[in-house]
Amino acid sequence: MTQVFNFSAGPAMISKPVLEKAQSELLNWLGQGTSVMEVSHRGKLFMEMITECDKDLRQLFNVPDNYKILFLQGGARGQFAAVPMNLIGAKGKALYLNSGHWSGMAAKEARNFCELDEISIVDKDENGVISVNRTDFSDIAEQYDYVHYCTNETITGVQIKEIPKVGNAVLVADMSSDIMSKPVDISKFGLIYAGAQKNLGPAGITLVIVREDLIGHACQATPSIWNYETQANSDSMINTPPTFAWYLCALVFKQMLAEGGLEIYAKRNEKKAALLYSYLEQSQFYRNYIAVANRSVMNVTFSTDNDELNAKFVAEAAEAGLQALKGHKVLGGMRASIYNAMPIEGVEALIAFMKKFEAENA
Structure with missing residues (x-):
């Protein structure tokens, strides 16, 4: 079988x-004779796992104690609504910086709440080149x-x-597609959120990192599942969480720490x-x-x-084993997503194919 590289x-x-680690533990997690998907999310072993996951993420991403x-x-789209419901306060207004489709969608959703x-x-x-102004x-x-x-x-x-x-305003960042691809100064942000399905793990779980002084001010109509205070007081478990997705994120953090942390990943990503x-x-x-x-x-388009x-x-x-290179329907063309897990061999294989295709079709 041709080696497959997934550029999704x-x-x-x-x-x-x-x-491979998840596969080896799938039927027998920590000697329990069951899968992690089958144990109680409030049981001792699962609670120990999420505590260690929090610790590893804090070390890896240098998350301050406050x-x-x-x-x-609910994914990042859920946070499009949760952010205004939790953070709109005395000033009664937010500023959204639009740099493309997803920031525009975040603003569109937020208008329903603030x-x-x-x-x-x-x-x-004039040549169609996009730049940040x-x-x-x-x-x-x-x-x-x-x-x-x-x-x-x-x-x-x-x-x-x-x-x-x-200035002293609260900065909120949707980091869904580049979170933990490099070190970041968390202290410059009031809140960071990210869907897991790019760099953190599988779809179905969403990371939120929020400064403690911003918790506890949600508007009265905020559903409890979107209320940061309620979730913080309940270990993110006011309902049954996506346990397998959480477990996989914990394995990803362990692997990243074992490989040397975000500085190593940043160098790899820049090289690719x-x-x-x-x-x-x-x-x-x-x-x-895109301007240099x-x-x-x-995401290379x-x-x-x-x-x-x-x-x-x-x-x-x-057919050559280079999957999911079709660009988004909004833009067309091609898109190679080369997140943390993409090895440089995948990029090299893509370039070799691009050269061959160019020679045959130019």
Whole structure:
């Protein structure tokens, strides 16, 4: 069988050692003779596992002591609603920075729960190249209860690598597609959230890291499942959590620590992205439409500028074991998602295929 590399934007690859560990424990977790999916989520062993998971994540991501870590359900879309329900306060208004599809969707959902201003922070030049035009909002941010942005737009492949300046305002980040791909100064954020299915584990569980002083101010109509205070007081378990997804995230954190932590992963990710972008830059056949300063390290988008050739590329790549390279329906073209679990061999195999396809179709 041809070796398969999965370039899906999510659910995405999970590293082989993690999957092998889960496989070995699937029928007999910790000598219990049952799967982790079958034990009580309030039992001693599961509670010990989630306590260790919290500890490992704090060490790995350098989460300060005055932040709560929650593992919730509903994906990032759930947090599109939960954030305004929990954080809108005396000022009565939020600021949303729009850099693409997902930040725009977050603003659209938040309008159901609060008043907000929305500012586009990207430009497209005459050649179709997209760039981020502004990251300093310190002159206006403090009139809002919080400022929200998406660190990495998976559809276009735009990444905001500079943390926006917001003065003393609360900064909220949707980090779903680049969380834990590199070290981050958590203290600059009031709240970070991320769907797990890119870098953390499988779909079905969502990470929320929230500063403690922001907890306990939810509006009265907030459902208990979206109330950060209720969830924090219940160990993220006011209902039965997705236990297997939580367990897999815990295995991912263990694996990342064993491999040297986020500094190591950041170097790997930069190397993978640089390799692929370097090839795209010298090719006359493929185009990437993101300004160099804003090119995503996680999601590399490209196109032949011909829909028929794009479709042929995706089909032939899949036959060669390079899966899920079709771009999002909003944008088209191709997209290679090269999250933490993608080995550099996958990127090398993709480039080799791209060269072959270019030679045969240029």
